[in-house]
Every structure is written in C-alpha cells, then in structure tokens.
Amino acid sequence: MKEPVHIGRHPSARPDLERLLGEVAGGDQEAFAVIYDATVSPVLGVAHRVLRDQAQSEEVAQDVLVEVWRTAARYRPERGTAINWILTLAHRRAVDRVRSVESSIAREHKAALLDHTPEYDEVTEQVEARFEREQVKRCLRTLTDIQRQSVTLAYYRGLTYREVAELLALPLGTVKTRLRDGLIRLRDCLGVSA
Known part of the structure; x- marks a missing residue:
C-alpha cells in the first residue's frame, strides 16, 4: 500500500502532479483524490474568472476534474506542467460554456424574431x-x-x-x-x- 500524500503541511510540500497523473492514468483513485484536492481551488478560480457565475463555475470545475480522471493518459509532460494542463482544460471548458450560453441566447433571440415576423410581406x-x-x-x-x-x-x-x-x-x-x-x-x- 502506498504512503498517503499530505498537502498543506508546509509550503514546499506540494504533490508531484506529473507523477500522480501517471498513476491516475492507471486507475489509481487515491492519486486522483490528491490531484483533486490540490487543483480544485485553482480550477474553480479559472472557471469563475471566465464565467463570473458561481454555480456554472462549480459545474465546469466538476466537469474538468472528471475529464482529468478520464483523460490523464493524454497528459504530455514535455508540453508543460501538469497544473498548466489542468488549468488549460478548465479555461477551455469555461470558454466553451460561455460560447454555448451565447449561442443559446442568440438562437432564442432569432427564434423570437421569427415568431414576430409575419409569414407574408x-x-x-x-x-x-x-x-x-x-x-x-x-x-x-x-x-x-x-x-x-x-x-x-x-x-x-x-x-x-x-x-x-x-x-x-x-x-x-x-x-x-x-x-x-x-x-x-x-x-x-x-x-x-x-
């Protein structure tokens, strides 16, 4: 059994996210729990800066961390640090949410205009x-x-x-x-x- 990793004992006690992502890619739930605890606040912060809505930010953070669990094997250390990879996922997901909301509003606006447009000239x-x-x-x-x-x-x-x-x-x-x-x-x- 692995030794549990404790976060927050002192400032230099940061988990090795790159190593932990490798373990998560192998299905290690304890490693994922450590990644979750270490990254949930920064992921939520990135999402909230983009969305400016707490509920949507929490949904995006949850989605991103589930994506980290599912796609940990896709992380490539030569492309950047693990935290940057995770925060990039968070930023992209938040921007996608903004675009989705804007598209939905545009569709609703267009539909409302069509409802008021007469069928004839x-x-x-x-x-x-x-x-x-x-x-x-x-x-x-x-x-x-x-x-x-x-x-x-x-x-x-x-x-x-x-x-x-x-x-x-x-x-x-x-x-x-x-x-x-x-x-x-x-x-x-x-x-x-x-």
Missing part, C-alpha cells in the same frame, strides 16, 4: 389591397345608381335581397336583377373570369 399586401380597393371603386362608378346602391347594401353592409328591396322601395325582382347586372358589370370591369 405586409407592405406588398397593403399595396395590393389598396390597388384592389381603388379598382373596385372605379368599377362601382361605372354602374347605374340602382345597381351601385344594391351592390353596396348587399355586399358591403350585408343586407339580404329583401332588406335591400325594402330600403330602396323597389320590388324584390327588380333588386335581384339590378344586383345580377351590377355584379356582371363589376366582374367584367375588374377582369375576373366567370
């Missing part, structure tokens, strides 16, 4: 509606007074043929004929096929 529709109204008004002016009054009362005010006849004091048959003739003239004037 309102300006085009308004211009077309105005053009159609003007064309209908012009064509209505080509009708006789009785035709125009009958069409207006029946189609714009929603009156029945009988109500139009009573209002204009005309026989029902006359109103029906004037409406039919007026609608035919409107159809021809507007260029609508039958």
Whole structure:
C-alpha cells in the first residue's frame, strides 16, 4: 500500500502532479483524490474568472476534474506542467460554456424574431389591397345608381335581397336583377373570369 500524500503541511510540500497523473492514468483513485484536492481551488478560480457565475463555475470545475480522471493518459509532460494542463482544460471548458450560453441566447433571440415576423410581406399586401380597393371603386362608378346602391347594401353592409328591396322601395325582382347586372358589370370591369 502506498504512503498517503499530505498537502498543506508546509509550503514546499506540494504533490508531484506529473507523477500522480501517471498513476491516475492507471486507475489509481487515491492519486486522483490528491490531484483533486490540490487543483480544485485553482480550477474553480479559472472557471469563475471566465464565467463570473458561481454555480456554472462549480459545474465546469466538476466537469474538468472528471475529464482529468478520464483523460490523464493524454497528459504530455514535455508540453508543460501538469497544473498548466489542468488549468488549460478548465479555461477551455469555461470558454466553451460561455460560447454555448451565447449561442443559446442568440438562437432564442432569432427564434423570437421569427415568431414576430409575419409569414407574408405586409407592405406588398397593403399595396395590393389598396390597388384592389381603388379598382373596385372605379368599377362601382361605372354602374347605374340602382345597381351601385344594391351592390353596396348587399355586399358591403350585408343586407339580404329583401332588406335591400325594402330600403330602396323597389320590388324584390327588380333588386335581384339590378344586383345580377351590377355584379356582371363589376366582374367584367375588374377582369375576373366567370
């Protein structure tokens, strides 16, 4: 059984993280516990400087230390010290979290904009509606007074043929004929096929 490594007895009693990472790569849980205790504060500090949120910083620190456990075999001493490798993992993970949050906010903003964007071009529709109204008004002016009054009362005010006849004091048959003739003239004037 290995001799336990004690941290904090005096300033020079720092664990050999490079050696311990090699042991963690072999599955040594005690070595990982020592690495965890020695690095959790600096990892949390790096994460908090990037994220500025305690809860997210703690999540990132936890993720980084789990990654150290899983990927200890990837550490290469010739590329730098063990603590620098671990803190680089922490910084990258924190930056990834910031980017993820920013992307999420951007997606939500874009989705909100799409929710408020009409499915059609309102300006085009308004211009077309105005053009159609003007064309209908012009064509209505080509009708006789009785035709125009009958069409207006029946189609714009929603009156029945009988109500139009009573209002204009005309026989029902006359109103029906004037409406039919007026609608035919409107159809021809507007260029609508039958």
